[in-house]
Amino acid sequence: MAEEKKEKENCCKTKNHKRFSGGMSGGVYGLAFIGAAIYFIQNAPTFWLGVLGFLKALVWPALLVYKLLGFLNM
Numbered sequence: 001m002a003e004e005k006k007e008k009e010n011c012c013k014t015k016n017h018k019r020f021s022g023g024m025s026g027g028v029y030g031l032a033f034i035g036a037a038i039y040f041i042q043n044a045p046t047f048w049l050g051v052l053g054f055l056k057a058l059v060w061p062a063l064l065v066y067k068l069l070g071f072l073n074m
Helices: 002-014 024-043 049-072
Strands: none
Touching: 024 049
């Protein structure tokens, strides 16, 4: 029994367990997503345009960077 416990302890110490978290940026993205979803859905005249607005809210940061790089001619 004691050997199994030592084995488990050594297992966790020898393996490289990395944990990644979004930290503050994950929270900011979450709030921005909620705000964008509310904006797009409120301005949608039909249900399906509201669904499209929800999908836009998921990818708006990528669209923003794409438009910015196009504006800067990069």
